[in-house]
Amino acid sequence: MKKGKWTIIVTIGIMSFILVLVMFMQFKVVEQTDIVGIENMRDTELREALADWKEKYEETNKKLEENRAKISEYKEKISENKEVSEILEKELEEANIILGKTDVEGDGVIITLTDNDEKTYTYSNILDLINELKFAGAEAISINDIRVIGNTYIANISNRYIILNNNNKITSPYVIKAIGDQNNMQSNLSIKGGYIYVLSGNGYTINMEAKKKIKIYKHEGELDLKYIEK
Amino acid sequence: MVILSIIIGCLLGVIIGVNAPLIPYAYSSYLAISIIAALDSVFGGISSTLKGNFDFKIFVSGFFCNAILSILLTYLGQKLNVDIYLATIVVFVGRMFTNLTIIRRHYLEKWNTKKEQNKQ
Numbered sequence: 060m061k062k063g064k065w066t067i068i069v070t071i072g073i074m075s076f077i078l079v080l081v082m083f084m085q086f087k088v089v090e091q092t093d094i095v096g097i098e099n100m101r102d103t104e105l106r107e108a109l110a111d112w113k114e115k116y117e118e119t120n121k122k123l124e125e126n127r128a129k130i131s132e133y134k135e136k137i138s139e140n141k142e143v144s145e146i147l148e149k150e151l152e153e154a155n156i157i158l159g160k161t162d163v164e165g166d167g168v169i170i171t172l173t174d175n176d177e178k179t180y181t182y183s184n185i186l187d188l189i190n191e192l193k194f195a196g197a198e199a200i201s202i203n204d205i206r207v208i209g210n211t212y213i214a215n216i217s218n219r220y221i222i223l224n225n226n227n228k229i230t231s232p233y234v235i236k237a238i239g240d241q242n243n244m245q246s247n248l249s250i251k252g253g254y255i256y257v258l259s260g261n262g263y264t265i266n267m268e269a270k271k272k273i274k275i276y277k278h279e280g281e282l283d284l285k286y287i288e289k
Numbered sequence: 290m291v292i293l294s295i296i297i298g299c300l301l302g303v304i305i306g307v308n309a310p311l312i313p314y315a316y317s318s319y320l321a322i323s324i325i326a327a328l329d330s331v332f333g334g335i336s337s338t339l340k341g342n343f344d345f346k347i348f349v350s351g352f353f354c355n356a357i358l359s360i361l362l363t364y365l366g367q368k369l370n371v372d373i374y375l376a377t378i379v380v381f382v383g384r385m386f387t388n389l390t391i392i393r394r395h396y397l398e399k400w401n402t403k404k405e406q407n408k409q
Contacts, residue, residue, distance in 0.1 A: 072298040079302025083306025
């Protein structure tokens with residue numbers, strides 16, 4: 060009888076333990092999920108909420124698309140700008156080459172004028188030669204490694220000196236380098252009645268040779284403009 | 290002695306239940322149903338004790354079998370898409386009320402007889 064009572068007591072204890080344990084676990088679950096409140100909503104409410112969310116989702120999606128389109132537009136613009144700037148850079152480079160602000164290299168001719176005992180070169184001889192070379196299609200010219208640019212002047216200061224840009228004094232021998240069509244320049248200068256033909260006939264010492272990859276240095280100094288107004 | 294074991298069991302249940310890991314929400318309906326079934330058994334046991342025809346084996350088997358059966362029925366109902374757990378709740382809660390009524394009447398009658406005895 061006593062043994063039976065003990066089993067009853069233990070069993071009841073275990074049962075109450077299980078019951079309360081499960082109850083409290085359930086309480087916890089309900090407490091946690093009650094915050095969301097989904098289980099309390101009816102079908103129609105849930106549907107409405109779902110529709111709301113869908114609308115919001117679509118709206119957000121639309122905005123996203125718009126933003127994406129904007130981004131691609133901006134990207135296009137950026138690349139366009141890049142192209143423009145590249146073109147500008149190229150133009151600037153070309154302009155600098157033409158202006159004489161960069162060292163250039165190319166095929167051309169080298170003409171050496173040397174004073175001899177009888178004849179002395181004057182500024183007009185060199186001027187004529189530069190003119191002839193330009194006429195023959197020279198793209199870049201230098202005299203004694205001084206670049207001939209748009210506002211280069213050649214003038215006498217004495218029998219011995221000729222001045223160039225920025226009062227560069229030069230004297231014989233005058234080495235004139237020209238990049239351009241070699242055949243054209245050579246034939247233009249040495250043709251009968253041409254520059255070399257006439258001068259060498261008059262007793263001047265003149266020498267011309269065609270050379271590949273002549274290097275012509277850039278114009279030293281600034282190109283200051285004081286009076287030109289844009 | 291019995292009351293002491295109940296109190297100890299309840300205390301242990303509270304302590305462990307509060308610290309137990311969270312059960313997934315999908316299983317909470319099963320738990321709820323089993324709790325209702327077990328409570329029904331408890332009240333049934335109390336009322337039968339008061340009536341004097343308490344059988345410990347019936348009580349224990351009812352406690353566990355009702356809980357398990359109610360869980361199985363709920364599961365079946367979910368598979369069939371019928372809310373069988375509603376019927377389970379109706380049955381168990383109805384029985385709980387009957388048992389509570391029995392308990393209440395028992396103690397009221399006891400109280401009344403005591404009063405009359407005092408008067409006499």
